[in-house]
Amino acid sequence: MTAGVHDAALARVPVIAIDGPTASGKGTIAQRVAAALGFHYLDSGALYRLTAFAALRAGVAADDAPGVAVVAGALPVAFPEGRIELAGEDVGDAIRTEAMSQAASVVAAHPAVRSALLERQRAFRQPPGLVSDGRDMGSVVFPDALLKVFLTATAETRAERRYKQLMEKGLAANLASILHDLRTRDARDSGRAVAPLQAGAPEAVLDSDDLTIEEVVAIVLERYRIAVRVQASGRSAGAGGSTLQD
Ligand code: CDP
Numbered sequence: 516m517t518a519g520v521h522d523a524a525l526a527r528v529p530v531i532a533i534d535g536p537t538a539s540g541k542g543t544i545a546q547r548v549a550a551a552l553g554f555h556y557l558d559s560g561a562l563y564r565l566t567a568f569a570a571l572r573a574g575v576a577a578d579d580a581p582g583v584a585v586v587a588g589a590l591p592v593a594f595p596e597g598r599i600e601l602a603g604e605d606v607g608d609a610i611r612t613e614a615m616s617q618a619a620s621v622v623a624a625h626p627a628v629r630s631a632l633l634e635r636q637r638a639f640r641q642p643p644g645l646v647s648d649g650r651d652m653g654s655v656v657f658p659d660a661l662l663k664v665f666l667t668a669t670a671e672t673r674a675e676r677r678y679k680q681l682m683e684k685g686l687a688a689n690l691a692s693i694l695h696d697l698r699t700r701d702a703r704d705s706g707r708a709v710a711p712l713q714a715g716a717p718e719a720v721l722d723s724d725d726l727t728i729e730e731v732v733a734i735v736l737e738r739y740r741i742a743v744r745v746q747a748s749g750r751s752a753g754a755g756g757s758t759l760q761d
Contacts, residue, residue, distance in 0.1 A: 526659065529644040531739055532652035535666035536701050536712060537616070538673035540723055540731065544666060545648035547732045552646070552739070557639040559649030559656065560619065561599055562632050564610035565592055567618035569601060577621040584627035590635075613696055620700045623650075624707040651710035653719065662742045664735055665714040668723045670698055
């Protein structure tokens with residue numbers, strides 16, 4: 516296959532892009548939707564967290580944009596069986612601390628870091644399909660995604676969810692400070708100049724305040740089925756285009 520044909524084939528691989536603010540449940544929903552459809556899964560936030568983590572280890576400050584971009588471009592990362600490895604070391608837990616969340620959001624605001632991670636994210640688009648979650652999946656990384664979802668909930672609901680999650684893990688947690696950290700990160704992610712968190716089209720918004728995880732998964736799967744049908748009918752209309760043009 517030539518490169519052009521190969522690229523065209525990959526461009527037809529369906530993508531479900533799930534974006535949203537922190538603790539909106541994107542990761543859980545995206546993984547369950549991917550499992551239901553037998554699709555691949557990309558946790559794009561993990562790449563920003565890994566970049567922040569690797570930069571810290573290398574003694575590169577989070578606000579040193581060119582330095583962090585070099586780290587991002589050379590990340591020795593692998594995702595064997597769902598684990599997150601940096602140079603062979605399992606760092607799945609180490610990148611989930613609150614300090615790493617804030618550092619990830621600082622490094623993610625550098626345009627050079629975002630470009631360094633762009634192709635790495637697009638490489639996850641493989642048959643039979645991909646579900647990806649993050650902040651700019653639908654706007655920048657996969658603008659041609661078959662389905663775009665903006666998953667949200669109020670800051671209070673999200674803080675409570677994160678609080679419960681930490682308590683269940685047996686970790687110390689304080690609701691007020693979770694709410695404060697979450698608002699700080701939301702503001703930075705939405706206010707940055709490059710690839711800011713934004714809802715996109717109004718029909719993409721899925722407000723999960725009063726919904727269970729199962730209900731949200733069911734809605735996303737239903738929206739996907741509709742998107743597939745719309746795409747198929749568009750193709751058949753295109754095939755019979757001569758009658759439409761008459
Ligand atoms: O799980 P949570 O939503 O708290 O965070 P995450 O998805 O792991 O992302 C961590 C940070 O990486 C976010 O606060 C963003 O600043 C950044 N990020 C981004 O800029 N673009 C993405 N596609 C994904 C994450």
